[in-house]
Amino acid sequence: MNIICWIRSDFRLQDNQLFAKAVEYLEQDKQATVEFVFWLNPDYIGAYDARQQYFFQALENFSENCKSIGLPIRFIEGDEKTFLEETDMADRLLFNAEYVEPFKTRDDAIIKKRGTKKTERLLDRHLLHPHAVKKNDGGYYKVFTPYKNAFLKKELPEPVSVDVKLLQAQYHKRRHDNAFIQAYFKSAQTEIDFNVGEAAAKKRLEHFISNGLTDYQKQRDLPAVDGTSLMSRYLRTGEIGVRTIYAAVEQAGDSEGKQTYLTELIWREFYYTILMHYPEAKRLPVNEQYTAIEWEEDEAGFDAWSNGQTGYPIVDAAMRQLNTTGWMHNRLRMIVASFLTKDLLIDWQKGEQYFQQKLVDYEAASNIGGWQWAASVGTDAVPYFRVFNPTTQSKKFDASGAFIRQYVPEIKDLPNKFIHEPTDQQRIDYDYPKPIVDHDMARKRAIARFKK
Incomplete structure (x- = not known):
């Protein structure tokens, strides 16, 4: 055989x-x-x-x-x-x-x-097959909390052991020419240190459990702090198994952070289930009442958002982090998604596609689910009348401006009082753009558009 x-x-x-x-x-x-x-x-x-x-x-x-x-x-x-x-x-x-x-x-x-x-x-x-968690009537869950409750009643798989020595003993070393693959590897070289590999993934998981898990529920929202697991990229390429992560976290001492993190892993399962049952979600809202929303055709606004030139420091810092590292902190993903879909009223699909192009940890189910959540058009999404104020979010989650100063260096010398919202004169002095949209106006416009 x-x-x-x-x-x-x-x-x-x-x-x-x-x-x-x-x-x-x-x-x-x-x-x-x-x-x-x-x-x-x-x-x-x-x-x-x-x-x-x-x-x-x-x-x-x-x-x-x-x-x-x-x-x-x-x-x-x-x-x-x-x-x-x-x-x-x-x-x-x-x-x-x-x-x-x-x-x-x-x-x-x-x-x-x-x-x-x-x-x-x-x-x-994934931990469970997308068909494994069903309602009593055989349908699938569209709301997360009842899905989570049903999920936790299931028997979850343990990590599997692989006998590598047996693979070595019976491996067929066929004659083949792999020379062409070197061109692909060479094209992938970059100055960014992605820290790849199975060993690196396990080391990072151990570091997170020892140093970040207990306070995860607090630290995960602070982009200037190393408070997230960074497991998403390793899951994307299979450099670590989700069973390994879940089991290691489950075995850690009980804490609010532990429960919050396990819930995040279940969100990953939930979004995968949604996308399998509703494959049209790549181009259509899961919440069909929002299919006919009139999005703005604003290429200048989209370009400013893409390049981190919106005039809102936290938005610009987040987009520059994405463009330079291939990754973005999760709190920032919510902020920039809300800004694009609510402040600029640009179709969430454009943002989702941009993230697909840029993110090293891109997985369709989680990315589509996250964008539809932020745009208030998905399953169990944020209500349409909840519009993130980027300046308020900035002051709350990057109070000292440390993250902004890292990625928007032109304004790094501003005092904390102005780092989140520079004055008009400071923008001129530091060659930083004025806001491309007035948030208060944009919020009212978005709510009216969604209500319509």
Whole structure:
């Protein structure tokens, strides 16, 4: 029996259902062989922004680790036909499932085209299958709290152990030319230190649990403080398993921060479920009564928002953090999303697509869910009449202006009194733009538009 493990976003050896299942087959058949492959379709990669740079750096790190222990990955470049031809010899093709589109449709097609040759998709990227948590009538939850209550009644999976020595012993080292992949890795090089790899992910998790978990509910809203776990990027590329994270946090001493963090992990599951049941959410509001909102056509406003030139220091600092690092603090994601959709009344889809282009931790379900929440058009979203005041948010969560000074250096010398809202003269003196919109006016406009 020839087993192929199709690696996608699974850049770790431990707590990986893909490799655990392969080991299970190897234990049953001592004559079986296993091989790792990674398929690259150039049409799907797009321009090299931080997201692609991070992904390929993480892949390169994993590839080097595998190669160093005798498990070299065979890379396949081409279209679906090429991939099917290059994996046709597999009696078992294993991969970790993506249940949202367009990946589900692609995987369905590959399973169908392989016909009688066994193909298995495994639940790995989430704690529970999107169909696992249902209401009594069989429908899915659209409100988070009852979903969470039902979720917590389920038996959650433990991390899985992978016998790497058995993989090594029965690994099939096929002759192949991986030279082409070096061009992708070279294009991914950047001055940003993404700190990639399975070891780095585990180290960061340990640091967070020891130093940040207890006060997480307080520290997570302060962008100038290292108060978040930073696990989202590692989950995105599979450098750490969600089972590993959940189990490690669950075993920590009880605290409000612990409960808050576990709830965030459940939000990730909730949004994944929503997107699977409502795949149109990429382009349509889940709350259908807001489908016909009249959004503004404001390219100048969108450009100012994108480039961190809105004249609102906290918004500009957040967008510059995104543009320079490929990541943005979660509190800031809510602030900039509210600003775009409420202050500028620009369609949330434009912001969601911009984040898709830039974020190293982009996952469609969470990103779409977050944007629809901020825009008040999604499931269990913030009420439309709640409009974040960016200046108030700035004073509350970056009181000393430390974060603003880091990313908006032109005004770093302003005293705390003015760092959140410079005067007109200070804006001239420090070459910082005037606000592109009056917040009070914009708030009233947004509420009237949504009410209509």
